[in-house]
Amino acid sequence: xxxxxxxxxxxxxxxxxxxxxxxxxxxxxxxxxxxxxxxxxxxxxxxxxxxxxxxxxxxxxxxxxxxxxxxxxxxxxxxxxxxxxxxxxxxxxxxxxxxxxxxxxxxxxxxxxxxxxxxxxxxxxxxxxxxxxxxxxxxxxxxxxxxxxxxxxxxxxxxxxxxxxxxxxxxxxxxxxxxxxxxxxxxxxxxxxxxxxxxxxxxxxxxxxxxxxxxxxxxxxxxxxxxxxxxxxxxxxxxxxxxxxxxxxxxxxxxxxxxxxxxxxxxxxxxxxxxxxxxxxxxxxxxxxxxxxxxxxxxxxxxxxxxxxxxxxxxxxxxxxxxxxxxxxxxxxxxxxxxxxxxxxxxxxxxxxxxxxxxxxxxx
Amino acid sequence: xxxxxxxxxxxxxxxxxxxxxxxxxxxxxxxxxxxxxxxxxxxxxxxxxxxxxxxxxxxxxxxxxxxxxxxxxxxxxxxxxxxxxxxxxxxxxxxxxxxxxxxxxxxxxxxxxxxxxxxxxxxxxxxxxxxxxxxxxxxxxxxxxxxxxxxxxxxxxxxxxxxxxxxxxxxxxxxxxxxxxxxxxxxxxxxxxxxxxxxxxxxxxxxxxxxxxxxxxxxxxxxxxxxxxxxxxxxxxxxxxxxxxxxxxxxxxxxxxxxxxxxxxxxxxxxxxxxxxxxxxxxxxxxxxxxxxxxxxxxxxxxxxxxxxxxxxxxxxxxxxxxxxxxxxxxxxxxxxxxxxxxxxxxxxxxxxxxxxxxxxxxx
Numbered sequence: 001x002x003x004x005x006x007x008x009x010x011x012x013x014x015x016x017x018x019x020x021x022x023x024x025x026x027x028x029x030x031x032x033x034x035x036x037x038x039x040x041x042x043x044x045x046x047x048x049x050x051x052x053x054x055x056x057x058x059x060x061x062x063x064x065x066x067x068x069x070x071x072x073x074x075x076x077x078x079x080x081x082x083x084x085x086x087x088x089x090x091x092x093x094x095x096x097x098x099x100x101x102x103x104x105x106x107x108x109x110x111x112x113x114x115x116x117x118x119x120x121x122x123x124x125x126x127x128x129x130x131x132x133x134x135x136x137x138x139x140x141x142x143x144x145x146x147x148x149x150x151x152x153x154x155x156x157x158x159x160x161x162x163x164x165x166x167x168x169x170x171x172x173x174x175x176x177x178x179x180x181x182x183x184x185x186x187x188x189x190x191x192x193x194x195x196x197x198x199x200x201x202x203x204x205x206x207x208x209x210x211x212x213x214x215x216x217x218x219x220x221x222x223x224x225x226x227x228x229x230x231x232x233x234x235x236x237x238x239x240x241x242x243x244x245x246x247x248x249x250x251x252x253x254x255x256x257x258x259x260x261x262x263x264x265x266x267x268x269x270x271x272x273x274x275x276x277x278x279x280x281x282x283x284x285x286x287x288x289x290x291x292x293x294x295x296x297x298x299x300x301x302x303x304x305x306x307x308x309x310x311x312x313x314x315x316x317x318x319x320x321x322x323x324x325x326x327x328x329x330x331x332x333x334x335x336x337x338x339x340x341x342x343x344x345x346x347x348x349x350x351x352x353x354x355x356x357x358x359x360x361x362x363x364x
Numbered sequence: 365x366x367x368x369x370x371x372x373x374x375x376x377x378x379x380x381x382x383x384x385x386x387x388x389x390x391x392x393x394x395x396x397x398x399x400x401x402x403x404x405x406x407x408x409x410x411x412x413x414x415x416x417x418x419x420x421x422x423x424x425x426x427x428x429x430x431x432x433x434x435x436x437x438x439x440x441x442x443x444x445x446x447x448x449x450x451x452x453x454x455x456x457x458x459x460x461x462x463x464x465x466x467x468x469x470x471x472x473x474x475x476x477x478x479x480x481x482x483x484x485x486x487x488x489x490x491x492x493x494x495x496x497x498x499x500x501x502x503x504x505x506x507x508x509x510x511x512x513x514x515x516x517x518x519x520x521x522x523x524x525x526x527x528x529x530x531x532x533x534x535x536x537x538x539x540x541x542x543x544x545x546x547x548x549x550x551x552x553x554x555x556x557x558x559x560x561x562x563x564x565x566x567x568x569x570x571x572x573x574x575x576x577x578x579x580x581x582x583x584x585x586x587x588x589x590x591x592x593x594x595x596x597x598x599x600x601x602x603x604x605x606x607x608x609x610x611x612x613x614x615x616x617x618x619x620x621x622x623x624x625x626x627x628x629x630x631x632x633x634x635x636x637x638x639x640x641x642x643x644x645x646x647x648x649x650x651x652x653x654x655x656x657x658x659x660x661x662x663x664x665x666x667x668x669x670x671x672x673x674x675x676x677x678x679x680x681x682x683x684x685x686x687x688x689x690x691x692x693x694x695x696x697x698x699x700x701x702x703x704x705x706x707x708x709x710x711x712x713x714x715x716x717x718x719x720x721x722x723x724x725x726x727x728x
Contacts, residue, residue, distance in 0.1 A: 137641040137673055143507070143611065144532050164603075164610045165637050168508050169533035171609010239528075245535010246528045247507065251611075254618045254643035273529050277501040279618035282643045286650050309501055 052322025052339060054088035056081055056223040058101050059326065060111050060334035062269040062314035070347060072110045073334035078345045080104045082357055084221060085338030094231035095133055095156070098221040102129075102152040102233040105219035109191045113219045114150055116191050117237020119198040120244050125189045127237050128250040129155040134230030134259035141166040143251035147183045148176055152235045157181075166251060194237075201241040218250060220257070220267030222318045230320060232257045232265040239272060248272025254282035261320060263288050266298075270305075270313015270330060277309045284317060294319050298327035416686025416703060418452035420445055420587040422465050423690065424475050424698035426633040426678035434711060436474045437698035442709045444468040446721055448587060449702030458595035459497055459520070462585040466493075466516040466597040469583035473555045477583045478514055480555050481601020483562040484608050489553045491601050492615040493519040498594030498623035505530040507615035511547045512540055516599045521545075530615060558601075565605040582614060584621070584631030586682045594684060596621045596629040603636060612636025618646035625684060627652050630662075634669075634677015634694060641673045648681060658683050662691035 060077045084101035088094070106114025117125045129151035130141040140159025142151050143166060157179050158167050167175050176183070200206065220234035234257045236250045249272040250256035256272070258281035259265035266281040275281075280301055287297035294317040305311040306329055314328025316335060326335035328349070336345035338357060346352045424441045448465035452458070470478025481489045493515035494505040504523025506515050507530060521543050522531050531539050540547070564570065584598035598621045600614045613636040614620035620636070622645035623629035630645035639645075644665055651661035658681040669675040670693055678692025680699060690699035692713070700709035702721060710716045 139641065141611075144535065162607060162610075163637065164607060164612075165640050166611040166616075167607060167609045168611050169535075169609055171508065171533075171607060174608055243526060243528060243531060243535060244538055245531040245533055247505075247530040247532050247615075248528075252530075252616045252618075253640050254616075254646060258643070273527070276529050276617050277503065279622070279643060279646045282618060282646055 053228065054085065054094075054097070054223065054225050055318060055322045055324055055337065055339040056084040056088060056097050056101060056221060057316040057318060057324045057326055057337040058084065058105065058221040058335065059219065059267065059269055059314060059316045060105060061218045062312065062328045062330035062333040064331045065334060065347060069110055072108075074336075074345055074347055076105060076108045076110050077334045077336040078343050080108075080219075080221070081336035081338040081345070082343055084223060085343075085357060088223060088225050091226060093227075094223040094225040094229045095131065097223040097225065098231050098233040099131060099152055099156055101221040101223075102219055102235050103150050105221075106150050106152060106235055109193075111219045112194075112237045113235040114237075115189050116194060117189055118194050118240045118242075119190065120238070120246070121202075121241045122244055123195075123198055124244070125186055125237060126242075126244070126246075127151045127235065128248060128256070129233070129235040130251055130253065130257045131155045131159055131233045132231065132253065132257050132259040132265070133159065134232075134261040134265055137260065139165050139253050139257070141251040141253065142172040143168040143247040144245055145169070145172040145176070147173070147186050147189075148181060149184050149189070152233050154179070154181060155233070155235075165253065168247070168251075169245070197240055206241070218269040218272075220269060220316060222259070222265040222267050222316050222324075224265075224318050224320065224322050228261065228320060230259050230261050230265045230318065232259040232267045234267045234269075236272075249275035249280070252276060254279045256281065258282050258285055260285060264294060264317060264319040266315050266317050268313055268315045269333065270328075271311045274305055274309045274311020275313060277311070278305050280305060280313070280315070284315060288317075288319060293325075294323050295325040295327065298325045302327060302329045417592065418449065418458075418461075418587065418589050419682060419686045419688055419701065419703040420448040420452060420461050420465060420585060421680040421682060421688045421690055421701040422448065422469065422585040422699065423583065423631065423633055423678060423680045424469060425582045426676065426692045426694035426697040428695050429698060429711060433474055436472075438700075438709055438711055440469060440472045440474050441698045441700035442707050444472075444583075444585070445700035445702040445709070446707055448585060449707075449721060452587060452589050455590060457591075458587040458589040458593045459495065461587040461589065462595045462597040463495060463516055463520055465585040465587075466583055466599050467514050469585075470514050470516060470599055473557075475583045476558075476601045477599040478601075479553050480558060481553055482558050482604045482606075483554065484602070484610070485566075485605045486608055487559075487562055488608070489550055489601060490606075490608070490610075491515045491599065492611060492620070493597070493599040494615055494617065494621045495519045495523055495597045496595065496617065496621050496623040496629070497523065498596075498625040498629055501624065503529050503617050503621070505615040505617065506536040507532040507611040508609055509533070509536040509540070511537070511550050511553075512545060513548050513553070516597050518543070518545060519597070519599075529617065532611070532615075533609070561604055570605070582633040582636075584633060584680060586623070586629040586631050586680050586688075588629075588682050588684065588686050592625065592684060594623050594625050594629045594682065596623040596631045598631045598633075600636075613639035613644070616640060618643045620645065622646050622649055624649060628658060628681060628683040630679050630681050632677055632679045633697065634692075635675045638669055638673045638675020639677060641675070642669050644669060644677070644679070648679060652681075652683060657689075658687050659689040659691060662689045666691060666693045
């Protein structure tokens with residue numbers, strides 16, 4: 001995989017919390033234009049296929065990614081996008097692709113989902129996940145679920161095997177047992193890094209929300225398959241040192257995810273409570289229904305969240321034609337998009353690297 | 365309290381599932397017009413005060429209300445609306461008013477919330493509740509909470525005493541203990557009627573969703589206070605014989621409730637999963653942002669839910685000026701509105717009775 005050089009990850013020159021204006025991080029720049037901003041011109045100086053389907057866009061969380069995690073984050077989201085794209089290219093559904101991508105991100109300890117989840121105040125792991133099918137508006141979610149390796153797969157089973165949309169806590173665990181999902185040792189989900197951050201935030205003067213800006217690595221994906229069906233998935237370990245039983249935006253349809261074949265799909269990341277207060281995913285799709293592009297709608301939604309409830313975050317968005325955007329007003333968001341046999345990815349605002357998907361497949 | 369005669373409760377003449385066209389069930393008909401449809405002309409033949417604030421509108425659930433519960437349902441919602449209105453008239457906040465009204469409905473065994481909740485498949489009581497403050501967009505919710513008399517009050521404490529928006533299951537119970545909320549005996553929440561319905565739906569060929577049409581008594585309220593602040597609250601025992609840990613629309617912001625001082629507030633009732641798929645509360649407020657009246661937006665939202673996901677339900681809606689609507693496309697919805705020192709209420713489509721709030725206060 002292509003290395004992202006340190007010089008290419010120079011911080012955004014403007015205020016850290018200003019809405020980014022990196023117009024390259026969307027498909028707008030991919031239609032018959034040369035990519036002018038990447039330092040890796042060798043991989044960029046060619047024309048993109050005009051066929052925009054299939055497409056998948058993933059994120060690995062908005063916030064600040066520690067330098068030692070930067071390369072791993074970029075590698076993780078790129079690999080997840082590539083794996084999801086391979087599903088789509090092979091004719092599998094958008095739902096298959098987003099669940100595949102999010103499963104890889106849950107398995108990757110760099111991200112705050114599955115293995116690598118942040119800990120609750122009690123030092124336990126409680127996870128939320130959701131999937132949504134844009135064709136039927138069906139959805140499945142789990143909240144505050146414990147000892148499951150891949151909550152996103154359990155969320156999909158809630159959608160497919162029950163008449164409900166969300167199962168929580170012990171009820172979700174019971175359902176997992178009924179489905180034959182193995183229960184894993186909680187320790188297998190906990191990394192040294194997440195335990196260190198938990199300890200740091202146990203002191204009375206700690207500010208877990210502030211601290212979370214250092215690791216908001218909720219993960220998610222949106223995709224459109226060859227049939228034009230749209231799906232999304234989001235998964236998270238929640239907020240550092242959160243109260244037992246806290247449910248954030250991820251398990252809440254319209255907040256932590258929304259997909260509608262007629263409009264598009266959104267998977268967000270950021271401060272969950274702020275995302276919930278403005279139902280960010282549904283809001284962005286409303287803007288798209290009113291004629292805004294994926295990028296314009298994402299920027300409007302994020303600006304509204306900052307203005308109305310002082311919330312920071314990011315989103316990945318697709319529309320039914322395969323136009324996509326990865327936008328954020330936090331300092332960073334690890335993201336990757338696979339389309340037209342290329343993988344695009346970035347971490348800082350204004351940053352986009354591109355490589356052949358075959359090259360990526362061969363090297364990974 | 366005025367008796368609602370049986371003749372006045374004749375079923376709506378059209379198909380049971382058709383969107384109601386009862387244009388009288390909104391403030392549109394209250395501005396200097398005579399109420400023409402009520403059989404109780406004595407209480408209707410007078411002019412309504414032009415001052416629309418404060419106002420509170422409550423519902424006791426959409427679906428089919430058994431005849432033996434009809435009078436009690438109408439009485440229950442009327443009393444809740446009156447009690448909330450007294451709060452507002454005394455200068456308390458919209459939040460105080462909706463929590464007061466919903467607390468009374470939770471305490472009333474006629475409704476599917478608090479005491480009188482339907483039972484899970486296991487025969488237990490798991491409740492969801494939410495409040496939202498339209499000034500700050502703050503919200504608090506509890507999901508799958510057990511052995512609490514008034515989940516709506518616990519939801520308010522989540523909003524006011526934590527940095528989170530939702531606590532679930534045992535985490536919510538732990539928070540209740542921390543707040544000094546007494547744990548009640550689960551039996552005290554269970555009525556003979558809810559246990560009978562649970563038993564009926566244990567057979568393998570039972571259809572709990574269909575059966576729920578017989579008792580969808582989720583409760584909710586929306587209000588605007590004298591300062592123009594808007595709030596809403598919703599509370600439910602969920603779906604008959606639901607899986608353990610099932611969370612429906614009520615605990616999900618944008619689905620089971622939404623309030624925004626700039627637009628209005630919605631509290632819905634009906635099939636929770638359908639409400640979630642289209643984020644009904646936020647959808648109706650989007651229509652209002654686009655210039656629709658509370659009534660028009662409610663009807664559009666309910667029609668969309670029926671068309672897109674074949675869901676039935678109802679809503680109570682207010683806007684910042686105090687215009688309100690109580691709309692449903694189920695056979696019935698117990699609702700009541702208090703405004704201008706009058707209480708309006710109804711159960712079937714096209715039905716509205718009106719009485720002086722003083723008369724109600726004296727008789728109840």
